[in-house]
Amino acid sequence: MQAGSKLKIEGLSKTYRGAGGGENVTALKDVGIEIGAGEFVSIVGPSGCGKSTLFNIIAGLIRPSSGKVLLDGRQPDELLGSVGYMPQRDCLMPWRTVLDNTTLGLELNGVRKKEAHKKAKAEFERFGLAGFEKHWPAKLSGGMKQRAALLRTFLAGRDVMLLDEPFGALDALTRANMQQWLLDVWQEDRKTILFVTHDVEEAIYLSDRVYVMSGRPGRVSLDVKVSLERPRKPEVTMSPEFLVLKQKLLRPLEEAAAGGGVFIDDRPTLEEQI
Amino acid sequence: MFARGTRARRIAAAVLPPVLFAIFVLGVWQLYTVVGDIKESTLPPPTDIAKSLWENRSMLIDNAWVTIKEILLGFAAAIVLGVGLAVLIRSSRKVERAIYPWLVVSQMVPIPAIAPLLVIWTGFDLRPKVIVIMLVSFFPIAVNTIDGLRAAEPELLNLLKTLKANSWQRFRKAQLPAALPFMFSGLKVAAALSVIGAVFAEWVGASEGLGYLVLVLNNQTATTEMFAVIFTLALIGILLFLFVSLLERVLLPWYYESRETEGEGLHLEVEENA
Ligand SMILES: Nc1ncnc2c1ncn2[C@@H]1O[C@H](COP(=O)(O)OP(=O)(O)OP(=O)(O)O)[C@@H](O)[C@H]1O
Numbered sequence: 001m002q003a004g005s006k007l008k009i010e011g012l013s014k015t016y017r018g019a020g021g022g023e024n025v026t027a028l029k030d031v032g033i034e035i036g037a038g039e040f041v042s043i044v045g046p047s048g049c050g051k052s053t054l055f056n057i058i059a060g061l062i063r064p065s066s067g068k069v070l071l072d073g074r075q076p077d078e079l080l081g082s083v084g085y086m087p088q089r090d091c092l093m094p095w096r097t098v099l100d101n102t103t104l105g106l107e108l109n110g111v112r113k114k115e116a117h118k119k120a121k122a123e124f125e126r127f128g129l130a131g132f133e134k135h136w137p138a139k140l141s142g143g144m145k146q147r148a149a150l151l152r153t154f155l156a157g158r159d160v161m162l163l164d165e166p167f168g169a170l171d172a173l174t175r176a177n178m179q180q181w182l183l184d185v186w187q188e189d190r191k192t193i194l195f196v197t198h199d200v201e202e203a204i205y206l207s208d209r210v211y212v213m214s215g216r217p218g219r220v221s222l223d224v225k226v227s228l229e230r231p232r233k234p235e236v237t238m239s240p241e242f243l244v245l246k247q248k249l250l251r252p253l254e255e256a257a258a259g260g261g262v263f264i265d266d267r268p269t270l271e272e273q274i
Numbered sequence: 275m276f277a278r279g280t281r282a283r284r285i286a287a288a289v290l291p292p293v294l295f296a297i298f299v300l301g302v303w304q305l306y307t308v309v310g311d312i313k314e315s316t317l318p319p320p321t322d323i324a325k326s327l328w329e330n331r332s333m334l335i336d337n338a339w340v341t342i343k344e345i346l347l348g349f350a351a352a353i354v355l356g357v358g359l360a361v362l363i364r365s366s367r368k369v370e371r372a373i374y375p376w377l378v379v380s381q382m383v384p385i386p387a388i389a390p391l392l393v394i395w396t397g398f399d400l401r402p403k404v405i406v407i408m409l410v411s412f413f414p415i416a417v418n419t420i421d422g423l424r425a426a427e428p429e430l431l432n433l434l435k436t437l438k439a440n441s442w443q444r445f446r447k448a449q450l451p452a453a454l455p456f457m458f459s460g461l462k463v464a465a466a467l468s469v470i471g472a473v474f475a476e477w478v479g480a481s482e483g484l485g486y487l488v489l490v491l492n493n494q495t496a497t498t499e500m501f502a503v504i505f506t507l508a509l510i511g512i513l514l515f516l517f518v519s520l521l522e523r524v525l526l527p528w529y530y531e532s533r534e535t536e537g538e539g540l541h542l543e544v545e546e547n548a
């Protein structure tokens with residue numbers, strides 16, 4: 001991180017205007033985040049704490065109420081299109097084959113179809129999709145759909161990738177396989193990844209650093225460095241260091257949940273704790 | 275996927291039930307007219323209708339050509355009007371608010387009642403017929419296409435934005451393909467309506483065509499011959515419907531195939547997520 005951060009977020013707040021005279025919702029309040037080039041950073045937080053909102057802002061889809069997003073140390077003229085973004089749903093187009101889905105970003109970059117296909121096909125093996133080029137997405141398993149969506153994001157070729165709960169809808173076994181696979185892929189390319197999840201173990205296992213967000217209004221309550229050795233193997237989740245980290249991360253989350261079960265707007269206990 | 279039998283068996287499974295049902299209905303009809311000793315001018319037995327179909331085949335074919343031409347032109351005009359209105363209405367909220375209610379109101383206008391006016395305005399040639407058919411059948415195309423143009427997932431449209439797709443590309447690559455299955459539902463309804471439209475149109479001002487024949491034969495109480503004409507009209511309607519269905523299958527293989535594997539599936543929800 002000494003070499004300057006790849007992505008930096010400063011004092012970011014977002015308040016959604018209540019529709020039709022409804023109450024305003026403060027989704028994010030004074031959020032600060034910093035990620036170095038090639039770093040894998042996760043954000044964990046309870047549902048509704050503003051993780052997707054944060055991603056939408058970084059992706060340039062919505063404007064923050066205040067605060068800045070810096071890429072390579074400066075504010076880009078247009079945020080939209082500057083970072084890779086994988087939304088919470090796979091968003092594969094059912095009318096395109098798997099291959100044509102993965103080349104979407106290349107196609108929109110003006111790459112010729114033949115060339116785009118060649119480039120995508122070269123990655124199908126690594127993404128565990130070989131043999132499914134001509135299939136409709138509807139026929140893929142949940143894990144394969146996520147891998148296809150990830151390949152689409154990879155091929156779009158942005159340095160920074162935002163992955164919003166890519167494994168949230170998968171069963172435990174598939175999820176474990178996908179985590180291992182994602183680590184392998186990341187190890188080879190070293191893209192900068194910002195990864196959202198509900199799952200603390202997943203966050204620790206994958207990341208160099210984990211931010212914990214507290215719910216409503218969403219803010220960063222903890223920034224924890226994970227110095228487990230890489231490449232990591234599943235056994236590491238049983239190591240004492242891992243368990244210590246897990247406890248450290250779970251405490252603020254559990255307290256947030258215990259502080260009312262439902263998210264109540266003013267919950268000062270958490271901030272006092274830190 | 276499980277085995278689905280041979281191609282021949284699949285076709286038989288599709289064709290046999292409606293044919294058997296038709297034989298059953300015609301059998302009851304035959305029995306009723308013969309046993310009940312019904313006058314032929316009231317309700318002719320199917321065997322007499324079949325005989326009339328054969329004896330009058332050249333007259334029926336000649337007039338069918340006239341009507342088919344009207345139907346095809348009117349149907350094409352309905353597609354242009356229906357899809358055009360749908361795109362216009364979905365192009366902006368204001369336009370939608372201004373036009374949509376009147377679209378519904380337009381369906382309260384009894385078309386047969388205004389058909390004579392159309393003849394006065396445009397003459398006795400093909401034009402008023404094409405217009406009447408168009409007016410009778412554009413509505414389901416418009417309404418279904420409007421719904422279809424709303425069907426693309428907002429997340430997908432956002433994803434396209436982050437890939438730098440402009441609004442035309444978002445329309446071309448997401449909204450339009452997502453709308454097509456809906457549009458085809460409308461086209462199937464419209465196909466059936468267009469046949470009725472042609473009959474209305476010919477009742478007002480025509481000297482040939484199957485609708486015109488119905489009118490003439492009705493005046494002569496030539497009931498058997500009239501039924502032969504009605505059967506011919508029904509055949510045209512079925513063929514047009516089958517043609518649209520076939521086109522759907524060819525143009526939207528992804529939709530057709532994913533529906534097939536879903537079995538009972540009525541909707542095109544392809545992916546699900548937590
Ligand atoms: N367009 C919007 N208008 C109004 N409120 C919104 C909007 N989008 C999100 N919110 C609110 O902002 C808060 C944060 O939502 P967000 O989707 O960012 O949470 P999240 O952390 O991604 O949740 P999850 O883990 O369930 O995906 C929620 O309370 C939500 O109701």
Ligand SMILES: [Mg+2]
Pocket residue numbers: 051052053088164
């Ligand atoms: Mg979310």
